[in-house]
Each structure stands twice: as C-alpha cells, then as structure tokens.
Amino acid sequence: MDSQLKKGLLEICVLAALAKQDSYGYQIIKDVSQVIEISESTLYPILKRLEASRDLETYSVEHNSRLRKYYRLTDSGRRHIADFLDDWKSVMAVIDFIKGEVHHD
Amino acid sequence: MVIRNFRKKALIAGLIFVLTGSLIVGAGLAAGGQKALIAGSSKPWYQTIWIEDGKVVVSLDFLNGSLFHISF
Amino acid sequence: MTEKEYLDALNKALKWLPKPEKEICFNYAREMIEDRIENGLPEAEAVAQLESPQQMAKAFLEDRGSLKFKFSLPINSVMTVILLILGFPLWGALLLAGLMILLAGFLLAGCVPFICVVMTVSLLFVALVSVSASPFVMVSVSLIAGVIQLGVGVMALGGLILAALGASLTIPWFKAAVMKTAQFLRSLFFQEVSKW
Numbered sequence: 001m002d003s004q005l006k007k008g009l010l011e012i013c014v015l016a017a018l019a020k021q022d023s024y025g026y027q028i029i030k031d032v033s034q035v036i037e038i039s040e041s042t043l044y045p046i047l048k049r050l051e052a053s054r055d056l057e058t059y060s061v062e063h064n065s066r067l068r069k070y071y072r073l074t075d076s077g078r079r080h081i082a083d084f085l086d087d088w089k090s091v092m093a094v095i096d097f098i099k100g101e102v103h104h105d
Numbered sequence: 106m107v108i109r110n111f112r113k114k115a116l117i118a119g120l121i122f123v124l125t126g127s128l129i130v131g132a133g134l135a136a137g138g139q140k141a142l143i144a145g146s147s148k149p150w151y152q153t154i155w156i157e158d159g160k161v162v163v164s165l166d167f168l169n170g171s172l173f174h175i176s177f
Numbered sequence: 178m179t180e181k182e183y184l185d186a187l188n189k190a191l192k193w194l195p196k197p198e199k200e201i202c203f204n205y206a207r208e209m210i211e212d213r214i215e216n217g218l219p220e221a222e223a224v225a226q227l228e229s230p231q232q233m234a235k236a237f238l239e240d241r242g243s244l245k246f247k248f249s250l251p252i253n254s255v256m257t258v259i260l261l262i263l264g265f266p267l268w269g270a271l272l273l274a275g276l277m278i279l280l281a282g283f284l285l286a287g288c289v290p291f292i293c294v295v296m297t298v299s300l301l302f303v304a305l306v307s308v309s310a311s312p313f314v315m316v317s318v319s320l321i322a323g324v325i326q327l328g329v330g331v332m333a334l335g336g337l338i339l340a341a342l343g344a345s346l347t348i349p350w351f352k353a354a355v356m357k358t359a360q361f362l363r364s365l366f367f368q369e370v371s372k373w
Contacts, residue, residue, distance in 0.1 A: 025205065026212035040209050041228050041236030044202075048240060064215065068208060115342045122335025129328030133321050141319040149317055151310035153303060154329045163329060165303050173299040 010038060012084045014046050015055060018073040019081065025069065047071065055080050180210050183224045190234030194241070195360065202237045206230075283355065290351050293344035300337035304330050 001009075010032070017023055017031040025043065032038045050056045055077035060067040142156040154163050157176075164174040178186075187206055191199050206227070213223035227233065261268075307330030315323025 024212065025208055026216070029209075039228055040206070041233050044205055044236060045240035066208075066211065067204075068212070069204070112342060112345070115338055119335045119338035119342060122338060123332050124335070126328045126330070126332030126335060129331060130325050131328075133325035133328060136321055136324075138321040138325045141321040142325065149314070151306055152314050152318060152322070152326060153307040153310070154326050155322070163303070165299075165306055173303045 006036070009036060010042065011046055011050065012081060013038075014043070014050065015073060015077050015081050018056060018071055018077070022070045022072045024071065028071070050077070178221065178224045180207070180214075180220055180224055183210065183227070183230055186230035187234055190231055191237060194238070198241065202234075206233060279358070283358075286351055286354060290344055290347040293340050293347060296340035297337050297344060300333045300340060304333035304337055306330075307333060 013032045013036055014028060017028045023031070025040075025047075028047075029038055029040065029043060032043075047056070051058060051071075053076070054074055056071050056073055059070050059072065061070055062068075139156070142154065142161070148155055150166060153165055154161070156162070160176045162174070162176040164176075165172045166174075184203065184207055188199070188203060191202055194202070209227060210220075210223050213226060214220055218226070228236075307326050311323045311327040311330060313323075314326050
C-alpha cells in the first residue's frame with residue numbers, strides 16, 4: 001500500500017479503535033492490527049500527533065500497581081472520522097468509475 | 106540491599122559520629138589533655154593531633170606531603 | 178532479552194533527549210511490554226514482539242523532529258554582512274565576555290561538589306589513621322593524647338559521611354545546571370522542526 005495512504009488510514013483506524021470505548025496502547029495495536037499492519041513505533045507518532053491536534057486526550061489510570069495511559073476520543077476526533085467517511089464516499093465513486101471504465105474495454 | 110531514607114540516615118549517622126567524637130575529645134581535654142598533646146620532635150608520624158607553638162594541629166602527613174592539615 | 182535489558186538499551190539509545198521526553202518514550206515502551214506480559218506472554222516473548230530498542234529509539238527521534246540552525250538576522254542583505262564584520266570587535270568582545278562570565282559561574286559552582294569530594298577522601302585517610310593508630314599513641318605518647326586522637330578520628334568519620342552526603346547532593350544538582358544551560362544556549366541558535 002502507498003505509504004502516504006497508509007499513514008492516513010492508520011490515523012483513522014486509531015481514532016476508530018477509540019470510538020466505542022477508551023483504550024490503551026497495546027489494546028489499540030491489537031484492534032488495529034486485525035485490519036492493517038501497525039507496530040509500536042508507528043503507533044507512537046500517530047498518538048502524539050492526534051493528541052497535539054486534540055483529536056484525542058489522555059489520562060492515566062492505576063492498573064496492577066503501575067500507571068497505564070488511556071486515550072479518549074474527543075468531539076473533534078469523532079468529526080475527523082465522519083469527515084473521512086464523507087470523503088471516502090466520493091473516493092468510492094471514483095473507484096466505481098475506474099472499475100466501470102476498465103470493464104468496458 | 107536498599108536502605109530506605111538513605112540520605113536522612115547518613116545525615117544522622119554523620120552528626121552522631123561528629124558529636125561522639127567531640128565528646129571524646131572534650132573528655133580528653135577535661136582530663137588534662139592540653140599538656141599531653143604538646144609534642145616534641147619525637148612525635149610519631151601516626152599521631153594526627155598535637156599542639157605546636159601554642160596551636161592545635163590536626164594533620165596527616167603522607168610521603169612528605171600533607172594529605173590533610175588544619176591548625177587553630 | 179529481558180524487559181530490563183530492553184529498557185536499558187532504549188534508554189541508552191535515547192540518551193541525548195531531554196529527560197521529560199525520554200521519560201515519555203520510556204514509559205510508552207514499558208507499558209507495551211508490561212501489557213503483553215499481563216496478557217499471558219512470557220517476558221522474553223513480550224520483548225521479542227517489539228521492534229529492537231534501536232528501531233524504537235529511531236522512531237521516537239524521527240518523530241521528534243530535527244534540529245535546525247536558526248538565524249533570525251536578515252543575513253541575505255549585503256549591508257548586514259558588512260555591519261556584522263565591521264562590528265565584530267564590539268559584538269565579539271561582548272559575546273566573549275558573556276561566555277567568560279558563564280564559565281566563571283560554572284567554575285565557582287563546580288567548586289562545591291569538588292570540595293565535597295576532596296574532603297571525603299582526605300577525611301577518610303584522617304579517620305583511618307587516627308582511629309587505627311590511637312592505641313599506639315596511647316602506649317607510646319600518653320593515654321590521654323591517644324583518647325583525644327580517637328575522638329578526632331571519630332569526628333573525621335562523621336565529617337566524611339557528611340562530606341560524601343554533600344557530594345551526592347551537589348553533583349546531580351551541578352550536572353542538571355550544566356545541562357539546563359547547554360539546552361538554553363542551544364535553543365538560542367537551534368530550533369526544533371517537527372517532521373509532521
């Protein structure tokens with residue numbers, strides 16, 4: 001997959017992994033890696049960037065006598081996902097067009 | 106082994122040693138140590154405190170040099 | 178590799194990062210390992226699933242952005258360059274004076290931990306010789322002189338503990354001051370450029 005495309009998709013996948021409930025690093029990796037390859041070193045900059053753009057917020061919870069960092073989706077993050085899905089509708093239209101044209105030949 | 110509150114304990118230990126030492130010195134002086142400390146040229150090298158020209162000297166000479174030397 | 182070995186290697190690879198940033202990266206990696214262990218993986222397996230510490234450090238460092246020389250003067254104009262060169266005796270001397278004052282400050286501040294270390298070592302010898310030789314002084318000079326020497330030795334022992342304590346407190350403090358100043362100086366001329 002094109003790396004730029006993958007980067008964009010990964011970002012949305014991470015946001016989507018937080019849509020149902022707050023989550024933590026390893027859980028996000030497990031969830032996202034079902035559909036797309038992701039490693040710790042790729043997740044870290046994504047989380048940092050999404051936090052900087054206020055698409056998610058963090059808090060720490062004590063868990064088995066250590067602190068675990070949790071990530072929570074913000075309203076801005078939800079809007080981000082919605083925008084992506086909207087955009088994707090037009091991308092799908094383009095793909096349908098491409099497929100249609102190729103099959104005509 | 107990890108000693109908890111290490112710095113606090115070291116501070117207390119240091120102060121206790123200084124205090125104990127000065128008590129011993131005080132006791133020695135009270136028992137007429139002034140005279141006993143006046144040292145002639147026969148002072149052995151391992152004597153670290155003595156009185157010379159009316160001054161108390163605490164010193165450790167080592168290989169013709171002085172590792173530590175104060176006088177008052 | 179054990180968790181500790183992994184984290185030590187990561188720490189080493191990130192040694193140039195400022196402490197707070199290093200802590201964030203470090204905690205992130207540790208959480209990833211510990212969550213895996215909690216999930217039932219053996220420690221070695223949990224560590225093996227991660228990328229190598231060097232790769233991880235590289236990702237952290239790359240994300241952080243790189244340093245870029247910043248120069249806010251409009252150096253592109255010929256006039257500025259000429260003024261810079263002609264004015265060198267003035268600004269050069271000022272810069273040198275500033276650096277010298279800074280250096281003097283560090284030398285002065287550095288004296289404190291230095292003296293503490295020197296005192297620790299010399300008091301160690303005084304204490305050793307005074308205490309161990311005091312019985313001989315009691316015999317060969319006089320009983321009271323030996324007792325007084327024993328007292329001096331015990332005092333030196335206390336003094337050495339206090340001096341060592343002072344050194345252990347002031348050395349990190351001095352180190353931190355040097356690091357902070359170096360970072361401040363660097364921030365005058367370099368700025369961080371984020372990659373994203």
